[in-house]
Amino acid sequence: MVKRSNHKLKRACVYCGSTENLTIDHVVPISCWKQYRIKRRVLDNKSNRVIACQKCNQEKGKMDPKVWFEKNPHYRERFLREAKYLSDTVKKIAGLI
């Protein structure tokens, strides 16, 4: 029981920190693979996936992640802390490195 609630506490939106209505978000929308001249599989795997609440996921939608972080600069710090495992390609596209 304790383990379960600890686990639950850890799961939060990588952007705003909400623990409500969590979904899986692709940091770089998969549909952008051509635009960035990379292979689709570079985006369609776990190094591009994060937990995001439904609200952030919907607002972000097909937005370029760079634009998303420009619009929401206060999300950047949490994101960098929570999403260290993302691939360098994803981080570069998102303007984080």
Ligand SMILES: [Zn+2]
């Ligand atoms: Zn959120």
